[in-house]
Amino acid sequence: xxxxxxxxxxxxxxxxxxxxxxxxxxxxxxxxxxxxxxxxxxxxxxxxxxxxxxxxxxxxxxxxxxxxxxxxxxxxxxxxxxxxxxxxxxxxxxxxxxxxxxxxxxxxxxxxxxxxxxxxxxxxxxxxxxxxxxxxxxxxxxxxxxxxxxxxxxxxxxxxxx
Amino acid sequence: xxxxxxxxxxxxxxxxxxxxxxxxxxxxxxxxxxxxxxxxxxxxxxxxxxxxxxxxxxxxxxxxxxxxxxxxxxxxxxxxxxxxxxxxxxxxxxxxxxxxxxxxxxxxxxxxxxxxxxxxxxxxxxxxxxxxxxxxxxxxxxxxxxxxxxxxxxxxxxxxxxxxxxxxxxxxxxxxxxxxxxxxxxxxxxxxxxxxxxxxxxxxxxxxxxxxxxxxxxxxxxxxxxxxxxxx
Numbered sequence: 001x002x003x004x005x006x007x008x009x010x011x012x013x014x015x016x017x018x019x020x021x022x023x024x025x026x027x028x029x030x031x032x033x034x035x036x037x038x039x040x041x042x043x044x045x046x047x048x049x050x051x052x053x054x055x056x057x058x059x060x061x062x063x064x065x066x067x068x069x070x071x072x073x074x075x076x077x078x079x080x081x082x083x084x085x086x087x088x089x090x091x092x093x094x095x096x097x098x099x100x101x102x103x104x105x106x107x108x109x110x111x112x113x114x115x116x117x118x119x120x121x122x123x124x125x126x127x128x129x130x131x132x133x134x135x136x137x138x139x140x141x142x143x144x145x146x147x148x149x150x151x152x153x154x155x156x157x158x159x160x161x162x
Numbered sequence: 163x164x165x166x167x168x169x170x171x172x173x174x175x176x177x178x179x180x181x182x183x184x185x186x187x188x189x190x191x192x193x194x195x196x197x198x199x200x201x202x203x204x205x206x207x208x209x210x211x212x213x214x215x216x217x218x219x220x221x222x223x224x225x226x227x228x229x230x231x232x233x234x235x236x237x238x239x240x241x242x243x244x245x246x247x248x249x250x251x252x253x254x255x256x257x258x259x260x261x262x263x264x265x266x267x268x269x270x271x272x273x274x275x276x277x278x279x280x281x282x283x284x285x286x287x288x289x290x291x292x293x294x295x296x297x298x299x300x301x302x303x304x305x306x307x308x309x310x311x312x313x314x315x316x317x318x319x320x321x322x323x324x325x326x327x328x329x330x331x332x333x334x335x336x337x338x339x340x341x342x343x344x345x346x347x348x349x350x351x352x353x354x355x356x357x358x359x360x361x362x363x364x365x366x367x368x369x370x371x372x373x374x375x376x377x378x379x380x381x382x383x384x385x386x387x388x389x390x391x392x393x394x
Contacts, residue, residue: 070201101171124172137279
């Protein structure tokens with residue numbers, strides 16, 4: 001089972017990286033969260049039933065872990081969002097406008113709550129409200145309401161940042 | 163920047179992040195092997211150790227009451243008769259509180275895992291943390307009940323011995339002396355009880371206070387029952 005698990009996680013590791021990107025503003029935290037998500041996925045793997053999509057189940061465990069993870073106080077989060085070095089585009093795709101957009105997005109997202117971050121991540125990943133509701137375990141109607149609020153909040157935050 | 167731009171910025175960023183952090187199967191396997199216990203796992207282990215220590219302690223307290231003191235003391239202390247029901251009651255209280263605690267712990271432990279709905283998971287972790295805190299309080303309560311009963315027994319015996327030394331009954335002792343003995347005892351006992359509780363509360367809040375607040379806030383956020391807004 002471990003081999004099968006490793007294979008499927010290696011293929012779908014992008015989901016864990018995305019969750020880590022949205023929830024962590026320091027490299028050390030990111031590594032810890034990646035490992036913690038991995039552990040929780042492994043522990044929950046026997047209970048995974050094929051009736052739901054693997055990615056849906058994986059998003060659920062990863063987001064639940066990110067929201068409930070215990071952060072040590074000694075690491076002070078960077079209040080301004082991601083360190084700018086972390087979000088600089090590599091030279092061959094350098095695009096100042098894209099870089100500015102990413103910077104704004106990161107700063108705005110870093111000010112959302114844990115639940116809001118999970119909803120915006122799934123929205124940015126083009127998930128439908130129905131799937132967002134299944135992953136987060138909240139009603140579709142509440143997801144819509146929450147999404148509406150997050151969009152307004154993000155717009156406001158980005159105007160302030162600009 | 164509108165929502166479309168947001169999505170395109172996210173796509174650029176996430177694909178860039180993936181290419182920067184992508185791991186091979188071996189590295190992921192190594193990460194799994196070197197996994198450390200999560201905070202809930204650690205708390206779980208500590209609660210289990212605590213349950214075992216408390217069980218040993220309770221067994222010792224009861225065994226001491228029923229058997230050991232009679233075995234080792236040549237002249238067993240004669241306690242006032244009214245103290246015996248109090249002693250039995252305190253032992254029953256300790257055992258029943260302990261059993262309720264163990265029952266609640268196993269109920270909480272069974273109730274959640276990471277692939278549950280977030281609400282259930284949050285409630286489970288919060289309950290685990292509160293159970294952990296309760297365990298410390300339980301330990302203090304058990305110790306305090308034991309101390310208080312021993313303290314009362316000690317005072318009664320002390321007063322009796324003093325009265326015998328003075329060649330009369332307890333009724334011959336001046337009330338001021340009896341009050342002084344009780345007063346000194348209380349002056350020692352009350353601060354110990356208060357300090358123990360305060361110290362435990364401080365220690366727990368220092369370790370898990372912020373975490374518990376954050377989990378409670380997230381749970382509240384999920385439980386919001388505002389009137390639905392106009393949806394786009």
